[in-house]
Amino acid sequence: YQRRVREAVVSTQSTGDYRQMILRDYNKFISADANGDQFLSVDEMASFIHPEEFHHTRHLAIEESLKDLDRNGDGVISVDEYVADLLADEEDHANQPEWIQLERQHFHEYRDQNKDGVVDLDELRDWFQPEGGSPALSEATHLVRQSDKNNDGHLSPQEILDSYQVFVGSQATDFGRMLHTEL
Numbered sequence: 704y705q706r707r708v709r710e711a712v713v714s715t716q717s718t719g720d721y722r723q724m725i726l727r728d729y730n731k732f733i734s735a736d737a738n739g740d741q742f743l744s745v746d747e748m749a750s751f752i753h754p755e756e757f758h759h760t761r762h763l764a765i766e767e768s769l770k771d772l773d774r775n776g777d778g779v780i781s782v783d784e785y786v787a788d789l790l791a792d793e794e795d796h797a798n799q800p801e802w803i804q805l806e807r808q809h810f811h812e813y814r815d816q817n818k819d820g821v822v823d824l825d826e827l828r829d830w831f832q833p834e835g836g837s838p839a840l841s842e843a844t845h846l847v848r849q850s851d852k853n854n855d856g857h858l859s860p861q862e863i864l865d866s867y868q869v870f871v872g873s874q875a876t877d878f879g880r881m882l883h884t885e886l
Contacts, residue, residue, distance in 0.1 A: 727767060734760045755831055765831050769824060779821035782810045802868030805849075 735743060735751035737759060743751055754760035754767075772780045772788050786803055814822050814830060822830070850858055850866035 727763075731760065731763050734763055761831060765824070765828050768831070769827055779823050780827070781821050782807055782815075785810050785814070785822070805868060 731751055731754060732743070735747045735754070735757075737747055737750075738744075750757035750760045755764035769778070769780065772784050774784050774787065775781075786807060789803065789806055810822070811818075814826060816826050816829065817823075846869060847856070847858060849869045850862050852862055852865065
């Protein structure tokens with residue numbers, strides 16, 4: 704199997720992007736295959752699909768995210784690169800939605816921990832593994848704190864609607880796509 708993957712990677716028929724995708728998946732497979740039998744059990748497959756949720760594969764998710772977000776290849780993520788990723792599905796980048804300002808503020812206040820204007824690998828690692836341990840729990844806590852106007856610890860449908868800009872910028876709601884079907 705390893706030989707076939709390497710052959711596919713060096714094949715002259717593979718394009719650069721495709722070659723990179725094969726290498727990423729190969730490295731993810733090797734890391735997910737905890738027992739080294741070159742097969743993925745159900746648990747190992749889960750770590751292959753969601754490497755950010757498992758200790759032994761989290762480093763791959765962090766490295767992939769850095770490569771994906773770092774558009775200029777300088778090894779760090781600027782606020783503009785961060786915003787460009789959030790706006791990837793938006794057609795009009797010139798007229799940024801108001802929630803983008805909240806995300807810029809969030810970047811500077813929470814993501815850029817050492818306040819040097821960029822997110823480096825260590826800050827990205829903290830982003831993926833917050834003190835609470837779960838990125839999903841951390842994002843959910845952020846959403847509730849930002850949107851719970853009556854401070855009762857619960858979100859009503861109205862509070863969600865009133866704070867739609869926070870949810871549109873959230874990975875927890877797939878950048879707002881889940882709200883369309885839920886509300």
